[in-house]
Amino acid sequence: MSAKLDRLKEIDAQLTKFSTISELLYWDMRTIMPDGGFDAHSDAMDYIETESFRLSTSDELYKLLQDLSEPGEWDQLDDMWKFNVKTMREEQERRRRIPEEVFRRAVAISTASERAWEEAKEASDFSIFAPHLEKQIEITKEIKSYTHPDMEIYDSLLDDYEKGMDSATVDRIFSELRDGLIPLVHEILAAKQPDDSKFNRKYDIEAEKKVQKLLLTYIGFDWSRGTTAESEHPFTLDLVPTDVRVTNHFREDNAIDPMFSAIHEGGHAIFEQNVDPRYGATPAGGCDYLGIHESQSRFLENILGRNINFWKPIYADVQKLQPEFADVSLEEFAAEINHVRASMIRTAADEVTYCLHVILRYEVEKAIFREGVPVSELPALWNRKMEEYLGIVPANDAEGILQDMHWSDGSFGYFPTYLLGSIYDGMFLEAMEADLGPIDPILAEGRIGEIRAWLTDKIHRHGNTRRPKEVLAAVCGREATAEPLLRYFRKKYSEYYHL
Amino acid sequence: MSAKLDRLKEIDAQLTKFSTISELLYWDMRTIMPDGGFDAHSDAMDYIETESFRLSTSDELYKLLQDLSEPGEWDQLDDMWKFNVKTMREEQERRRRIPEEVFRRAVAISTASERAWEEAKEASDFSIFAPHLEKQIEITKEIKSYTHPDMEIYDSLLDDYEKGMDSATVDRIFSELRDGLIPLVHEILAAKQPDDSKFNRKYDIEAEKKVQKLLLTYIGFDWSRGTTAESEHPFTLDLVPTDVRVTNHFREDNAIDPMFSAIHEGGHAIFEQNVDPRYGATPAGGCDYLGIHESQSRFLENILGRNINFWKPIYADVQKLQPEFADVSLEEFAAEINHVRASMIRTAADEVTYCLHVILRYEVEKAIFREGVPVSELPALWNRKMEEYLGIVPANDAEGILQDMHWSDGSFGYFPTYLLGSIYDGMFLEAMEADLGPIDPILAEGRIGEIRAWLTDKIHRHGNTRRPKEVLAAVCGREATAEPLLRYFRKKYSEYYHL
Numbered sequence: 002m003s004a005k006l007d008r009l010k011e012i013d014a015q016l017t018k019f020s021t022i023s024e025l026l027y028w029d030m031r032t033i034m035p036d037g038g039f040d041a042h043s044d045a046m047d048y049i050e051t052e053s054f055r056l057s058t059s060d061e062l063y064k065l066l067q068d069l070s071e072p073g074e075w076d077q078l079d080d081m082w083k084f085n086v087k088t089m090r091e092e093q094e095r096r097r098r099i100p101e102e103v104f105r106r107a108v109a110i111s112t113a114s115e116r117a118w119e120e121a122k123e124a125s126d127f128s129i130f131a132p133h134l135e136k137q138i139e140i141t142k143e144i145k146s147y148t149h150p151d152m153e154i155y156d157s158l159l160d161d162y163e164k165g166m167d168s169a170t171v172d173r174i175f176s177e178l179r180d181g182l183i184p185l186v187h188e189i190l191a192a193k194q195p196d197d198s199k200f201n202r203k204y205d206i207e208a209e210k211k212v213q214k215l216l217l218t219y220i221g222f223d224w225s226r227g228t229t230a231e232s233e234h235p236f237t238l239d240l241v242p243t244d245v246r247v248t249n250h251f252r253e254d255n256a257i258d259p260m261f262s263a264i265h266e267g268g269h270a271i272f273e274q275n276v277d278p279r280y281g282a283t284p285a286g287g288c289d290y291l292g293i294h295e296s297q298s299r300f301l302e303n304i305l306g307r308n309i310n311f312w313k314p315i316y317a318d319v320q321k322l323q324p325e326f327a328d329v330s331l332e333e334f335a336a337e338i339n340h341v342r343a344s345m346i347r348t349a350a351d352e353v354t355y356c357l358h359v360i361l362r363y364e365v366e367k368a369i370f371r372e373g374v375p376v377s378e379l380p381a382l383w384n385r386k387m388e389e390y391l392g393i394v395p396a397n398d399a400e401g402i403l404q405d406m407h408w409s410d411g412s413f414g415y416f417p418t419y420l421l422g423s424i425y426d427g428m429f430l431e432a433m434e435a436d437l438g439p440i441d442p443i444l445a446e447g448r449i450g451e452i453r454a455w456l457t458d459k460i461h462r463h464g465n466t467r468r469p470k471e472v473l474a475a476v477c478g479r480e481a482t483a484e485p486l487l488r489y490f491r492k493k494y495s496e497y498y499h500l
Numbered sequence: 501m502s503a504k505l506d507r508l509k510e511i512d513a514q515l516t517k518f519s520t521i522s523e524l525l526y527w528d529m530r531t532i533m534p535d536g537g538f539d540a541h542s543d544a545m546d547y548i549e550t551e552s553f554r555l556s557t558s559d560e561l562y563k564l565l566q567d568l569s570e571p572g573e574w575d576q577l578d579d580m581w582k583f584n585v586k587t588m589r590e591e592q593e594r595r596r597r598i599p600e601e602v603f604r605r606a607v608a609i610s611t612a613s614e615r616a617w618e619e620a621k622e623a624s625d626f627s628i629f630a631p632h633l634e635k636q637i638e639i640t641k642e643i644k645s646y647t648h649p650d651m652e653i654y655d656s657l658l659d660d661y662e663k664g665m666d667s668a669t670v671d672r673i674f675s676e677l678r679d680g681l682i683p684l685v686h687e688i689l690a691a692k693q694p695d696d697s698k699f700n701r702k703y704d705i706e707a708e709k710k711v712q713k714l715l716l717t718y719i720g721f722d723w724s725r726g727t728t729a730e731s732e733h734p735f736t737l738d739l740v741p742t743d744v745r746v747t748n749h750f751r752e753d754n755a756i757d758p759m760f761s762a763i764h765e766g767g768h769a770i771f772e773q774n775v776d777p778r779y780g781a782t783p784a785g786g787c788d789y790l791g792i793h794e795s796q797s798r799f800l801e802n803i804l805g806r807n808i809n810f811w812k813p814i815y816a817d818v819q820k821l822q823p824e825f826a827d828v829s830l831e832e833f834a835a836e837i838n839h840v841r842a843s844m845i846r847t848a849a850d851e852v853t854y855c856l857h858v859i860l861r862y863e864v865e866k867a868i869f870r871e872g873v874p875v876s877e878l879p880a881l882w883n884r885k886m887e888e889y890l891g892i893v894p895a896n897d898a899e900g901i902l903q904d905m906h907w908s909d910g911s912f913g914y915f916p917t918y919l920l921g922s923i924y925d926g927m928f929l930e931a932m933e934a935d936l937g938p939i940d941p942i943l944a945e946g947r948i949g950e951i952r953a954w955l956t957d958k959i960h961r962h963g964n965t966r967r968p969k970e971v972l973a974a975v976c977g978r979e980a981t982a983e984p985l986l987r988y989f990r991k992k993y994s995e996y997y998h999l
Binding site for chain 2: 014015017018021022025026029033034035036037038040041042044045048049207223224225226227228230240241243244282
């Protein structure tokens with residue numbers, strides 16, 4: 002065994018300690034930390050992130066990764082360590098090009114910007130956030146001039162969240178989807194809507210928690226390697242692959258959202274839990290490709306969870322745990338979870354209109370970074386597109402351009418991954434049914450474990466070692482296309498809405 | 501402002517970051533961490549504790565503390581920093597004398613010993629734990645030979661948990677208490693017992709949580725600087741003084757224990773929350789004297805919480821939140837929370853027999869460290885004393901000598917602080933009533949805030965800056981004595997049991 006590889010493993014283990022701590026600080030801040038804990042958590046986080054930045058950009062690691070890339074050493078590495086060395090090297094070369102002053106300035110801008118966004122959203126006043134958004138855009142450009150000097154900036158932003166994805170591909174598949182979807186949505190909205198009066202009631206939150214437990218267990222969440230908590234917005238976080246956590250937000254006015262949040266976050270968690278355990282917490286473990294990650298959460302949430310057959314084996318149990326559903330037939334429940342509405346808020350949207358919410362954000366981001374549209378014009382642009390795609394106009398900034406926090410912390414290029422996930426899902430569903438046959442009877446017979454096994458074999462277990470386009474090639478044997486998703490939508494909603 | 505003091509403040513802030521992280525890791529492990537998270541948490545903890553040990557024993561800090569103790573620098577320090585420099589220096593001088601090899605060996609022995617204790621308790625077999633206990637005793641002696649070479653070993657153990665307390669004083673007051681208490685307990689146990697049949701029912705855990713919230717709020721827990729969670733054993737933990745957390749263990753078979761755990765841990769938390777905020781997270785902030793700390797949790801739990809008047813303003817609300825108490829009158833409830841029973845388990849004991857459980861442990865610890873009684877003879881010693889003090893004999897090791905985990909991690913000298921707390925409480929109650937008048941009407945009229953204000957003024961706000969004996973001198977103007985506690989017990993239980 003190479004002494005250099007041993008040293009790399011030590012450094013990797015140290016980086017894992019840093020990330021365990023910083024993830025735990027984040028988890029605590031978002032779940033139960035009282036207000037008074039903010040400063041101490043932030044101080045501890047700064048310290049850990051600085052130490053982690055230093056080690057991950059250190060000269061020692063730089064030299065080590067170079068040495069391990071030399072033929073004599075390289076040839077002795079197994080596939081996983083080849084992947085790890087290559088990935089760490091690419092990542093490090095980018096990070097090392099960011100001057101520490103710029104890195105620190107970016108952190109400070111994000112902190113101020115996140116607070117300004119909260120304030121602006123509260124006041125529903127974009128002008129409070131606008132100057133911070135401008136700074137956030139500028140510092141993003143500045144950082145990209147160091148990390149990706151040779152790449153078009155918006156492509157490099159996409160690449161941050163979905164390695165190897167490019168805007169030419171995204172443009173192509175998003176246009177394909179948008180052009181097919183807008184007429185479908187208009188048809189659906191013009192059709193007779195299901196009666197949702199039974200769902201307008203007060204729900205017991207403790208019952209919602211029990212249903213979450215049932216759902217997570219049913220879809221295969223491993224409780225010995227995961228846990229749950231509550232937070233304002235649901236999220237999934239892995240401290241390490243053997244400690245993967247999901248949160249939910251339970252509400253008295255809505256018991257269905259928390260169910261689908263549970264299945265969605267559970268889909269993320271199951272992915273992390275099912276990566277090949279040999280990869281551990283090394284760069285190969287887990288999945289950093291957010292489109293691929295989202296494909297798994299959305300496959301569970303939408304392709305499986307919004308299929309009436311998913312509920313057949315468990316709906317009676319749900320009714321027992323949550324008696325508010327006792328007078329709701331399975332068919333009524335299925336109609337409601339597939340109820341398409343033109344609505345303002347992305348996170349509350351149904352699976353069909355959701356796509357248009359994301360396309361809108363993608364187009365706004367391109368307007369910012371490609372067309373140089375000034376920040377002051379963005380709310381109007383947003384509202385015009387809402388009208389065009391969904392026929393509705395936000396009454397204020399809070400339900401319009403201020404609704405998401407992603408731009409406040411500089412996560413430009415993140416939104417498209419949500420929709421990439423759904424587009425991949427259409428493709429995965431076709432590949433899966435080619436292998437296993439139609440999923441309807443599999444779900445109806447409670448054989449969801451067979452579906453999970455397929456996803457694990459084809460996708461989960463590979464973790465980071467296959468990049469998004471490689472996943473599509475390996476699983477579907479073709480390039481990204483929105484056609485299967487469109488077909489899935491047309492078929493399913495033609496039935497529900499008798500189109 | 502001295503540059504040296506500035507540097508000390510930086511180091512102190514760094515030590516606070518380490519402690520925030522290590523407390524958070526501990527908190528997470530004891531509350532929601534899944535089994536799979538154990539290794540990563542342990543690795544991160546090892547890293548942080550090692551860094552903290554290094555910094556706190558560093559030559560730089562040593563030199564800095566020496567320099568700041570020189571007249572020119574010392575005279576410029578305010579009282580708080582004088583306290584901090586003096587305390588850090590004493591602490592550091594002790595820690596620096598422990599060879600790193602010994603420190604690491606002690607950590608390894610504790611880890612193995614804690615696991616062996618769990619296994620032994622599970623199997624109810626002391627012989628599994630015995631060899632580990634022997635090692636724990638030996639390493640404790642070895643460490644003490646470095647840290648406290650000039651102090652009698654058991655005195656130095658007491659000093660670890662209750663600075664300045666000595667076994668001569670403890671012997672005196674514990675004997676006083678034991679000699680007064682054994683006949684009282686025998687009288688009580690021979691008297692007519694209250695009817696507890698109404699409490700033998702199944703309780704709703706969600707209701708217990710709501711009652712905890714009510715109780716914590718009522719006694720003055722500040723939710724903006726604190727939070728709650730569940731754990732196997734209730735505990736209080738402060739990440740920093742502005743983030744103080746309590747846990748509870750809710751049970752279907754008993755709703756009263758969780759109420760008193762909430763009040764007890766809340767008493768600890770309120771202490772931490774009410775230390776002078778100027779002290780922040782420096783050594784002056786918080787309270788490391790466990791007897792004094794316990795005096796506050798027990799004052800809330802017993803002196804206030806087991807007084808029928810405490811419940812008068814809130815009992816109707818408790819009944820509303822927890823309908824299982826709807827048919828329990830306040831008088832019946834009061835009789836049950838003051839029900840004295842001879843029982844095996846310390847943590848489940850009433851406030852009177854609890855004292856004898858602690859005295860027993862104190863005597864066993866002295867037998868170990870003073871009289872050199874071999875480990876193999878300890879279970880028999882334990883059982884003899886149980887029979888002598890409470891007239892009952894454990895049926896097995898699990899409900900006898902293995903019931904507490906304290907010795908497994910080497911916390912010898914910790915047990916006596918529980919009883920010191922109660923003994924101080926008798927003294928504090930007399931001092932308080934001399935200032936405020938009888939507490940019964942204050943409680944009955946819901947003016948508990950006046951009691952808390954008194955405790956804060958006399959005790960909480962001073963944090964660590966007054967050592968236990970100084971607290972007694974300042975608040976009570978006298979040395980430690982068990983007489984007031986005995987008087988309180990005699991008066992209260994003569995009434996309840998018509999003695």
